[in-house]
Amino acid sequence: MPDKTELAQDPAKPSIDDPILVADNVTRTFGGLKAVDVEHVEIPRGKITALIGPNGAGKTTFFNLLTGFDEADTGTWTFNGRSIANTPAHKVARLGMVRTFQLTKVLSKLSVLENMRLAATGQKGEKFFSALFSGLWSGQEKANTERARELLARFKLDAKEDDFAGSLSGGQRKLLEMARALMVEPELVMLDEPMAGVNPALKQSLLGHVKSLREDGMTVLFVEHDMDMVRDISDHVIVMAQGKVIAQGTPDQVMGDQRVIDAYLGEHHDTDITQERDPSAAPETEAR
Amino acid sequence: MDTIESALRAAIGIQAVYFCLAAIGLNVQFGYAGLLNFGQAGFLAVGAYAFAVSVASFDLPFFVAIFVGLAATALLALILGIPTLRLRADYLAIATIAAAEVIRLFFGASFKDYFNGRDGVSQFSTAFQEANPFSGPVLGFRPDDFWVMVVGWTLVLLSSLLLLLLMRSPWGRVLKAIREDEEAVRSLGKNVYSYKMQALVLGGLIGCLGGFILAFGQNSVQPDNFSSDLTFIVYTMLILGGAARIFGPIFGAVVFWGSLSLISGILGDLTAGDNPILPTWLITDQQIGSVRFMIVGIALILLMIFRPQGVFGDRKEIALDAR
Ligand SMILES: Nc1ncnc2c1ncn2[C@@H]1O[C@H](COP(=O)(O)OP(=O)(O)OP(=O)(O)O)[C@@H](O)[C@H]1O
Ligand SMILES: [Mg+2]
Numbered sequence: 001m002p003d004k005t006e007l008a009q010d011p012a013k014p015s016i017d018d019p020i021l022v023a024d025n026v027t028r029t030f031g032g033l034k035a036v037d038v039e040h041v042e043i044p045r046g047k048i049t050a051l052i053g054p055n056g057a058g059k060t061t062f063f064n065l066l067t068g069f070d071e072a073d074t075g076t077w078t079f080n081g082r083s084i085a086n087t088p089a090h091k092v093a094r095l096g097m098v099r100t101f102q103l104t105k106v107l108s109k110l111s112v113l114e115n116m117r118l119a120a121t122g123q124k125g126e127k128f129f130s131a132l133f134s135g136l137w138s139g140q141e142k143a144n145t146e147r148a149r150e151l152l153a154r155f156k157l158d159a160k161e162d163d164f165a166g167s168l169s170g171g172q173r174k175l176l177e178m179a180r181a182l183m184v185e186p187e188l189v190m191l192d193e194p195m196a197g198v199n200p201a202l203k204q205s206l207l208g209h210v211k212s213l214r215e216d217g218m219t220v221l222f223v224e225h226d227m228d229m230v231r232d233i234s235d236h237v238i239v240m241a242q243g244k245v246i247a248q249g250t251p252d253q254v255m256g257d258q259r260v261i262d263a264y265l266g267e268h269h270d271t272d273i274t275q276e277r278d279p280s281a282a283p284e285t286e287a288r
Numbered sequence: 289m290d291t292i293e294s295a296l297r298a299a300i301g302i303q304a305v306y307f308c309l310a311a312i313g314l315n316v317q318f319g320y321a322g323l324l325n326f327g328q329a330g331f332l333a334v335g336a337y338a339f340a341v342s343v344a345s346f347d348l349p350f351f352v353a354i355f356v357g358l359a360a361t362a363l364l365a366l367i368l369g370i371p372t373l374r375l376r377a378d379y380l381a382i383a384t385i386a387a388a389e390v391i392r393l394f395f396g397a398s399f400k401d402y403f404n405g406r407d408g409v410s411q412f413s414t415a416f417q418e419a420n421p422f423s424g425p426v427l428g429f430r431p432d433d434f435w436v437m438v439v440g441w442t443l444v445l446l447s448s449l450l451l452l453l454l455m456r457s458p459w460g461r462v463l464k465a466i467r468e469d470e471e472a473v474r475s476l477g478k479n480v481y482s483y484k485m486q487a488l489v490l491g492g493l494i495g496c497l498g499g500f501i502l503a504f505g506q507n508s509v510q511p512d513n514f515s516s517d518l519t520f521i522v523y524t525m526l527i528l529g530g531a532a533r534i535f536g537p538i539f540g541a542v543v544f545w546g547s548l549s550l551i552s553g554i555l556g557d558l559t560a561g562d563n564p565i566l567p568t569w570l571i572t573d574q575q576i577g578s579v580r581f582m583i584v585g586i587a588l589i590l591l592m593i594f595r596p597q598g599v600f601g602d603r604k605e606i607a608l609d610a611r
Contacts, residue, residue: 069471093477105472107465108608117458118465119476125458126478128486132453141458166608184476 020045020188020219021066021097026075027243028058028065035061037243038075043188043236048210048220050230050251053240054264059223060102062240063192067099068092079188094121096187100194102223104173108166112157112176115165116148117141119183148183154209155179156202171197175206182213189213191222195229207233231255239263291553293428299546302433302505305440306332307545309498310522311529311537312447317491318523319531320455321484322467324377327368327384328495328522330391333514335361335496336503337395337403343412345402350415354500361496364391365489373484380488388516396511408510416504433505440501444538447494452534463487464532524588530598539599544584551580 019042028036036058043049051059064070066077068089076085079097087095107115123144124130125137152158155175160168165176178194194210195203211233213220224230230237230251237254239247241263247254254260298304310328317323325331338360342353368387372379395403403409422431429437454460462483465473470480503509521544529540558566559573571579597603 067475069474088479089471089474090477090479093475098477099475101471101475105469105475107468107472109468109605110461110465114461118461118473118478121477123458126462128454128459131457131459132450134453134457137458164604164608180476 018045019043021077021079021221023066023077024075026062026065026077027073028061028070029073034243036065036072038062038240038245041238041245041248043219043221045219046214046217047235048214048222048233049236049238050234051221051223051238051240052225052227052230056242057240057263058243059240060192061243063099063190063223066092067097067190069099093184093186096185097190098181098184098186098188099190100174100177100181100192102192102196104170104177106165106168106173106176106180108164110165111162112152112165112168113145113148113161115176115180116152116183117144119180120144120147121184144183151179151182155206171199171202174198175202178206186218188219188221191220193223193225195224195226203229227255291550291557294553295546295550297428298549299542300437300441301429301545302436302440302501304541304545305437305444306498306501306505307518307522307525308444308538308541309440309447309501310495310518311526311541312444312451313491313493313495313498314522314526315491315531315533315537316451316487316494319526319533319536320460320467321463321487322377323373323484323488323491324381325384325488325491326381326516326519327386327388327391328491329514329516329518330384330388331361331364331492331495332499332502332518333388333391333395333509333511334364334499336499336509336513337409339500340409340412340503340509341402343415344409353412357500358493358496361492361499362489365492366485369485369488373481373488385516385519388514388519392511392514395514403511406511408508408513410508413504413507436501436504439504443497443501447497448534448538455534459483467532527598528588528591530600533598533600536598536600543599547587548580548584551583552576555579 021041021043023038023041025040026036026038027034051062053059061070065072065075068084068087068091071086076083078084079092079095082095084092084095084097093099107118110118120140123137124140125134130136149158149161152161155178157168157172157175157179160172165173168176174194174197178191181189181191195206198206207229210220210222214235222234234251237247237249237251238245239254239257239260246259246263247257249257310332313331314325314328317325335357339353339357342348342356343350348356364387368380368383372383395408396406417432417435420431420435422434424431426434455463462473462478465478466480466483474480502513506513525540525544526537527540528544529536529538555566555571555576556573558564559568559571559576564573591598595601595603597605
């Protein structure tokens with residue numbers, strides 16, 4: 001452990017009261033590479049938390065582990081105080097913890113509106129026998145459609161509702177995926193680089209939207225490389241490098257932290273971290 | 289005229305019906321849910337044999353035997369699905385193609401007291417034919433055959449209606465979404481495994497109805513009825529008509545068997561007699577049986593080039609794959 005005089009608190013020490021998610025000793029190795037080696041992490045409830053770190057730091061892998069899309073070698077984690085380590089992905093989502101993917105996964109041959117409707121929870125029409133009788137589910141479907149249209153309007157996708165999702169542009173797919181995740185009405189929404197490829201004007205309005213999620217009582221955890229944005233909207237920042245959490249704290253605490261600056265900038269200690277948009281020249285690595 | 293007439297009869301004949309049911313079942317699995325079932329022949333075989341043996345060896349009443357056939361098919365789907373549906377799509381393909389061959393060989397070689405080896409099982413249609421309301425030939429079909437066709441096309445109609453309702457519902461939407469991207473569906477809280485299992489069982493059960501029709505149509509079942517050719521012809525028909533379309537398999541079955549018969553009819557005319565129209569160095573009447581499949585194959589290749597979505601498919605959907 002490095003010495004403990006830094007501004008940011010030591011990652012191993014819990015400090016937040018009533019965290020929505022707590023993870024301990026989560027590890028995942030790929031061959032010889034320890035992609036994730038997280039000793040302790042807490043996500044504060046009702047806040048916006050940013051997960052940052054250089055390319056290949058293990059952020060996406062950590063997302064995959066927490067949400068049941070990958071199996072951890074070791075570790076325990078709880079959501080709302082309930083242990084969900086190695087719970088199947090769909091059960092994690094049903095508990096109210098919904099994630100998006102860095103490489104967008106829209107359902108191309110479904111219309112934009114159908115993508116949204118699919119995400120609604122507790123649909124009676126999704127059960128085999130009630131599916132046969134439209135009277136049993138058409139009311140619910142109508143309500144879901146209304147909610148879907150509201151969300152689509154907020155994400156500027158309302159004009160596209162009848163198009164195949166596969167015909168959307170890269171940025172629009174990001175937007176659809178975020179809107180679709182909200183359709184699940186999650187308590188904790190985990191966004192993996194939600195703003196990548198979204199144009200600056202829309203980004204601003206989306207930032208406002210993410211903030212409004214917090215006002216609605218939702219907890220947001222997002223991965224982002226844009227430091228200005230992180231500083232702008234996050235209440236709490238977790239920094240990962242080489243699989244480990246090297247700092248957590250408020251944006252100001254974390255960005256002044258020597259370990260963070262080292263991880264991001266290597267030798268160039270004197271450069272202001274916020275000027276460095278793309279923190280690493282390492283080739284893009286993608287987890288599923 | 290005879291050629292066209294017999295082509296039309298082949299298009300709606302017993303073979304077309306049971307292939308059609310097999311294709312409707314496969315449409316649920318492969319067309320809508322994206323499951324690579326390469327063992328549809330096995331589902332038909334288990335259904336047909338379970339029914340046939342129940343009647344021939346155990347004297348079970350007709351509907352009990354039907355139930356046994358359906359239950360055995362559902363069991364097969366579960367046995368194949370439980371270990372493979374959590375894995376990548378190719379595992380199901382390998383498991384099903386192997387299982388279908390094992391099933392065929394098993395019926396041909398084991399429990400000879402019940403399955404009678406390659407001779408197969410017969411003497412089980414009495415109850416079915418006793419219910420036959422037709423006594424004379426209809427449209428040139430024997431009354432026994434026509435009764436099988438009526439029941440068969442009714443089953444086609446009913447299962448198509450069932451699919452129409454299902455695929456318009458949120459249940460069908462989940463299935464289509466799974467075909468696109470399982471992980472996205474999982475991330476939205478749907479139990480993908482359970483839906484894939486439901487699709488595999490439902491598709492198998494519809495295929496099993498095809499097995500029953502095959503059995504009634506032939507009055508017997510032999511292991512060779514269920515070779516993997518059956519599965520591949522079913523795929524051909526489904527792709528010809530258009531996968532994930534309600535009418536796809538019906539159109540595919542009718543057109544496939546109709547044109548196969550039309551081609552052999554025409555070739556038969558052209559090669560008949562002592563001085564045939566087509567020279568004997570090119571083709572003789574003994575070669576028609578294989579040449580007709582070659583011509584159908586060429587037609588399919590052309591179809592795939594010019595209309596890859598099949599006759600009923602949506603071109604825009606296919607275009608999305610290229611993005
Ligand atoms: N399925 C896999 N097989 C092998 N190695 C993997 C796999 N997934 C991730 N890795 C490795 O684990 C490390 C962490 O990858 P991860 O995708 O989690 O990084 P990241 O922090 O999300 O990076 P980025 O900011 O570029 O998205 C990388 O070195 C990557 O090569
Ligand atoms: Mg990543």
